[in-house]
Amino acid sequence: MTNRYSFWSLFKQGLKHHEGWTPAWRSPKPKASYDVIIVGAGGHGLATAYYLAKEHGIRNVAVVERNHLGGGNICRNTTIVRSNYLWDESALLYEHGLKLWEGLTEEINFNVMFSQRGVYNIGHTLQDMRDIERRANANLLQGVDVEVVDRKTLAERIPTLDCSSRARYPVMGASFQPRGGVARHDAIAWGFARAASALGVDIIQNCEVQGFDIEGGRVRGVQTTKGLIRADKVGVVAAGHTSVLAKMAGIRLPIESHPLQAFVSESYKPVLDTVVMSNAVHGYASQSDKGELVIGAGIDGYLGYGQRGSPHIIEHTAAAICEMFPVFSRVRMNRQWGGIVDVSPDACPIISKTKVKGLYFNCGWGTGGFKATPGSGNVFAHTIAHDQPHPLNEAFSIDRFHTGHLIDEHGAAAVAH
Ligand SMILES: Cc1cc2nc3c(=O)[nH]c(=O)nc-3n(C[C@H](O)[C@H](O)[C@H](O)COP(=O)(O)OP(=O)(O)OC[C@H]3O[C@@H](n4cnc5c(N)ncnc54)[C@H](O)[C@@H]3O)c2cc1C
Numbered sequence: 001m002t003n004r005y006s007f008w009s010l011f012k013q014g015l016k017h018h019e020g021w022t023p024a025w026r027s028p029k030p031k032a033s034y035d036v037i038i039v040g041a042g043g044h045g046l047a048t049a050y051y052l053a054k055e056h057g058i059r060n061v062a063v064v065e066r067n068h069l070g071g072g073n074i075c076r077n078t079t080i081v082r083s084n085y086l087w088d089e090s091a092l093l094y095e096h097g098l099k100l101w102e103g104l105t106e107e108i109n110f111n112v113m114f115s116q117r118g119v120y121n122i123g124h125t126l127q128d129m130r131d132i133e134r135r136a137n138a139n140l141l142q143g144v145d146v147e148v149v150d151r152k153t154l155a156e157r158i159p160t161l162d163c164s165s166r167a168r169y170p171v172m173g174a175s176f177q178p179r180g181g182v183a184r185h186d187a188i189a190w191g192f193a194r195a196a197s198a199l200g201v202d203i204i205q206n207c208e209v210q211g212f213d214i215e216g217g218r219v220r221g222v223q224t225t226k227g228l229i230r231a232d233k234v235g236v237v238a239a240g241h242t243s244v245l246a247k248m249a250g251i252r253l254p255i256e257s258h259p260l261q262a263f264v265s266e267s268y269k270p271v272l273d274t275v276v277m278s279n280a281v282h283g284y285a286s287q288s289d290k291g292e293l294v295i296g297a298g299i300d301g302y303l304g305y306g307q308r309g310s311p312h313i314i315e316h317t318a319a320a321i322c323e324m325f326p327v328f329s330r331v332r333m334n335r336q337w338g339g340i341v342d343v344s345p346d347a348c349p350i351i352s353k354t355k356v357k358g359l360y361f362n363c364g365w366g367t368g369g370f371k372a373t374p375g376s377g378n379v380f381a382h383t384i385a386h387d388q389p390h391p392l393n394e395a396f397s398i399d400r401f402h403t404g405h406l407i408d409e410h411g412a413a414a415v416a417h
Pocket residue numbers: 039040041042043044045064065066067068069070071072073074075076077078079080081207208209210237238239240241245260261262296337338339340341365366367368369370371372417
């Protein structure tokens with residue numbers, strides 16, 4: 001039985017020296033078979049399991065994870081949440097996720113610290129501003145909140161941003177999504193794990209999937225380091241290791257795995273109360289509740305599976321941040337890390353059935369899947385439960401790479417996670 005988190009339970013546990021809390025999720029031994037197996041206990045995998053149990057009544061579910069829960073990108077990202085993409089297909093998918101974020105803390109009874117402090121995408125050239133106007137108009141038609149702001153307004157709202165004409169790439173304006181913001185990344189992994197476990201989902205850590213059991217073109221289970229586990233439906237949500245798993249099932253996906261880095265400064269008093277991103281100088285920053293500046297950029301150009309990245313990207317990103325915020329040039333950095341992101345050719349995810357019956361893939365979120373965590377899990381659970389895509393992920397099937405119906409979001413994705 002999981003404790004319900006509330007002021008009252010905190011008070012009661014306080015009287016017992018906090019020794020009465022139950023573990024947030026169970027860690028059972030794997031059963032011989034399940035209705036559905038989800039591969040990967042990142043944010044998307046755990047969200048999928050939660051929505052399978054909650055919305056589709058499928059509770060005989062296992063999430064198998066080769067490391068510990070949350071050791072992948074879900075706890076390595078810079079937590080930016082927004083939905084202002086260009087094309088209807090993606091804007092509506094990300095907006096679905098954003099709406100779920102807005103009620104998530106209450107829904108899963110776990111504080112995911114979603115802070116809607118707004119996200120600015122800065123424009124430095126006339127062409128940037130034309131692209132910003134175009135995307136803002138698209139967003140208005142899609143029902144996504146957006147504002148185009150000029151340089152003067154930016155200077156008033158973000159005093160630390162260099163809006164002078166001295167800058168090498170002077171700021172001309174920005175698009176602003178007021179409902180965008182940041183959240184606590186590990187909280188969403190723990191929150192979904194706890195909520196899914198409470199509904200009966202088994203979370204099995206340190207259990208690597210090493211192959212698929214496929215008979216007559218249909219999946220029958222997964223071979224793992226803890227033995228064969230049977231299921232007639234398997235959903236793979238393995239982010240940077242997607243193509244490795246696809247290969248095990250004889251499927252070739254158009255996915256490249258790249259390192260993506262981020263770094264944080266020491267903690268400072270509040271100096272930045274929003275999120276600022278620039279594709280042109282190639283960097284973005286926000287300030288965490290602890291006071292650290294959270295900074296990131298684009299991917300390392302080479303393919304790889306090392307969760308590190310190269311120093312020249314850090315140097316380039318630090319230069320971009322100092323260019324936008326000269327006041328940060330004496331900030332001291334605390335730590336740096338990398339994750340492995342799964343990049344698709346059109347910068348859009350693949351949420352799809354496959355040629356193997358009962359085997360589904362959810363991948364290709366690249367540098368920007370954190371924001372979609374609840375939305376992605378929600379539509380993927382629908383796809384698995386009904387063996388049919390949810391209307392919001394229909395356009396994101398693998399088939400688009402055969403038919404040519406790509407959804408090119410490079411402009412809205414790029415550095416702007
Ligand atoms: C530095 C960085 C910054 C980012 N910033 C942002 C941002 O600001 N906003 C945003 O929207 N997105 C951002 N992202 C992207 C986002 O983090 C990812 O798109 C998203 O987290 C991927 O989904 P996931 O959480 O399920 O992945 P993961 O947490 O990586 O989950 C995949 C899991 O699969 C497991 N797995 C792999 N192979 C196997 C196997 N064989 N058997 C069992 N388990 C396996 C892995 O161990 C892992 O736990 C960023 C990513 C990085 C690295």
